[in-house]
Amino acid sequence: MTHYIENYSYPYKTRGSGAVTRTTEKLTGLSRLSHFLVGIETIDTLIERSAVYIRDMLRVDYCRIFILSSDGHYFFKSKQSETVEAVEKVFELVSSSKEAQKPSSLEQVLDIRARELLGLKIRDCHWIIPLCVEQSQVGTLVLAKTNSTEIDAFPPDTYYLVDLIADQLGNAIHRRQLNEQLENSSIEIVLALSKTLETRDPYSGAHSKRLASFSEKMARYFNLSGRETRELCWAALLHDIGKIGIEDSILHKPGSLTTREWEVMKSHSEVGAHIVQDLSGLENIASIILSHHERVDGKGYPQGLMGDQIPMGAKIIAVVDSYSAMTEGRVYKAPRSHEEAILELEKNSGLMYAPEVVNAFVSLFDESDFVD
Ligand SMILES: [Fe+2]
Structure with a gap:
């Protein structure tokens, strides 16, 4: 030309x-x-x-x-x-x-x-x-x-x-x-994996969908791009995908886990990242899945990352995951009220959770259109 x-x-x-x-x-x-x-x-x-x-x-x-x-x-x-x-x-x-x-x-x-x-x-x-x-x-x-x-x-x-x-x-x-063809095939992979997790652990399936909905609202709050929003929602749907490799006796145990069982359970973030890292179009969500149990004070797992070392998407998922788990409850734990869950998030802001993410999440409930 x-x-x-x-x-x-x-x-x-x-x-x-x-x-x-x-x-x-x-x-x-x-x-x-x-x-x-x-x-x-x-x-x-x-x-x-x-x-x-x-x-x-x-x-x-x-x-x-x-x-x-x-x-x-x-x-x-x-x-x-x-x-x-x-x-x-x-x-x-x-x-x-x-x-x-x-x-x-x-x-x-x-x-x-x-x-x-x-x-x-x-x-x-x-x-x-x-x-x-x-x-x-x-x-x-x-x-x-x-x-x-x-x-x-x-x-x-x-x-x-x-x-x-x-x-x-x-x-x-x-x-x-x-790119759209690639995104469409990525969506199909995400949905297939999500369904697989749901079959293995029905609780995780419903929980992940709720997380994806919260994550989309958080992405809007932080003004993330279309690609970042999409990846955050995919990561929310698949954050616990590594649990498909956890044996039933641990995954479905109704009571507290022993030290060994807890170590096995903790491996799910690394296993999950490993599952998605080689899937075309999903490479970027591997780091979010890997770090969704990190804490800003460095006491999380698996790498003990601190503050800004933790990807933004993982900080968001850490907050919405904890809130959802607290309000949904578990077989061995009664659900907490919205107010109790928010208090718990605020108590651990700066320790377990990024303060800017906790503040953003709490402020979203003040908006009239924020419906859980
Ligand atoms: Fe997890």
């Missing part, structure tokens, strides 16, 4: 600093778009935010990105299948014809139904650009300038830029789709 940059920028450099500045602005915008696309977490965000970014960058009046799904159809908000079909036909025509890929006046390519669905006006000059990765189409970019019927509403110096943008967008969509 670099030949476009050379061909475009060289003649303008000799004409004055204004053209050079415009070139620099465009390349800077392109570089920013590239960084922006790398950080995008969902397809929806990519569609919405990239469209605004590109619209401003190219100074067009209209920019929409359409994603082609694996079933060969586009995502549309419209429920009118007839009009969806009309637009899809146009996109298909454009992607198969080099001539149609140039900027055109609407009458030449889009019929009225397609125009309505896309929200374009009659006098708009539009440009439909297929987004491809290695010969496979992943979407379509539609640009338009309002009240402009001339063919050159998009000046030739825009062509190289749009080409590069389409290239970046196509790759970003493809990357995001691959």
Whole structure:
């Protein structure tokens, strides 16, 4: 793609600093778009935010990105299948014809139904650009300038830029789709493991689901990213997965454990981390599972980590796990009230639990929408 940059920028450099500045602005915008696309977490965000970014960058009046799904159809908000079909036909025509890929006046390519669905006006000059990765189409970019019927509403110096943008967008969509496939298979693994634990220990299954719900609220409180939130919830569901390796006589023992039995029980955090560490997409939750019984005063297990040595996700799970265990009770221990459990958390804040996490957890109960 670099030949476009050379061909475009060289003649303008000799004409004055204004053209050079415009070139620099465009390349800077392109570089920013590239960084922006790398950080995008969902397809929806990519569609919405990239469209605004590109619209401003190219100074067009209209920019929409359409994603082609694996079933060969586009995502549309419209429920009118007839009009969806009309637009899809146009996109298909454009992607198969080099001539149609140039900027055109609407009458030449889009019929009225397609125009309505896309929200374009009659006098708009539009440009439909297929987004491809290695010969496979992943979407379509539609640009338009309002009240402009001339063919050159998009000046030739825009062509190289749009080409590069389409290239970046196509790759970003493809990357995001691959990530979503990986996430979906990770979710399936998490649910399968969670079910396995539930079969082995019904109490742990229900307890873990409650923890995941609390963890999601805590993630929102601490403003964690989408990925961090997802991983925290997965870790909450699987924090005790290592218990599937604990023998029944210890796992289901109704009374207190002996010293040896307690040592066996404590191994569940290491066993759990070991189970998930090699599973694709779950690598990051291994450290949370490993450290969910660490204490901020260093007296926890298995490594005796202190304070900030403990991953944030593990500090959160330590608090919500203890609260849930206290309020749920055990075969050998009556459940405590919400107030008693909160008092216990506050008493051990700075010893067993991170003070910022205890404070956050307690404050969540003050919010009207925080329903356990
Ligand atoms: Fe545990």
